[in-house]
Amino acid sequence: MLQTGNYSLVLLIQLTLLAFDLFVNSFSELLREEPVIQLVLFIIQDIAILFSVIIILLMMFNTYVFQVGLVFLLLERFRALLIVSALYLTLSICFHCWVLNLRWLDSNRFVWTDGLLSLFVFQRAAAVLYYYLYKRTALYMGDPRLYEDSVWLRNAFTRARR
Numbered sequence: 718m719l720q721t722g723n724y725s726l727v728l729l730i731q732l733t734l735l736a737f738d739l740f741v742n743s744f745s746e747l748l749r750e751e752p753v754i755q756l757v758l759f760i761i762q763d764i765a766i767l768f769s770v771i772i773i774l775l776m777m778f779n780t781y782v783f784q785v786g787l788v789f790l791l792l793e794r795f796r797a798l799l800i801v802s803a804l805y806l807t808l809s810i811c812f813h814c815w816v817l818n819l820r821w822l823d824s825n826r827f828v829w830t831d832g833l834l835s836l837f838v839f840q841r842a843a844a845v846l847y848y849y850l851y852k853r854t855a856l857y858m859g860d861p862r863l864y865e866d867s868v869w870l871r872n873a874f875t876r877a878r879r
Contacts, residue, residue, distance in 0.1 A: 724859050731772055731855045734765045735848060742844055752817060752824050759813040766809060766847075770802045773854060780863040782870060790873055794857075798850040805847040808840040 741762040748755050777783055777791050792799075815836060819828045829837075862869070 727772065727776065728855055728859070731769060731851070734769045734772075735851060737765055738762055738769075738844070739848065742841065749820060749824050752821050756817055759809075759817070763806065763810055763813065766802070766806045769851060770799075770806070773798065773802075773851070773858070776855075776858045780858075781865055782863055785870070785874060787870070787873055787877060789877070795854055798854045801843060801846045801850050805840070805843040808836065808843050812836050812840045 741758050745755055745758055748758065773795075777795065780791065782788075782790055812833075815833055819830075819833065820826070
């Protein structure tokens, strides 16, 4: 069971990963003169997104709902986050590869093709959705009803058995 002290620490880690992701999305263009630094930041950003998803999944696996076998309730509730997280990670990796490929040899040259610009817009739009859904899910995972037996859970279990 996730206790209050543990939940606070996990929530702090999650919000720190989100803040780092927001920082890299906001200020990575200022570091384009040094492509190696930008490469390292992009790699750390992608790993941070992956760790964020792993942390949410571990929190889901820790719930009483998951332990009694009602995985479909969790997937139904958090499907949007899982889909947007996968989309955001994919768009981020594609954007990072494309940007670094175009700017590696001449980092001072202004290179924004139409495809790169549209990928940039989609990646940033997915980032906004990801931040919203992730924060909402992280806060919802602190609900004590997920970690104990309750009437609504028994009703859902009864409906699932029919």
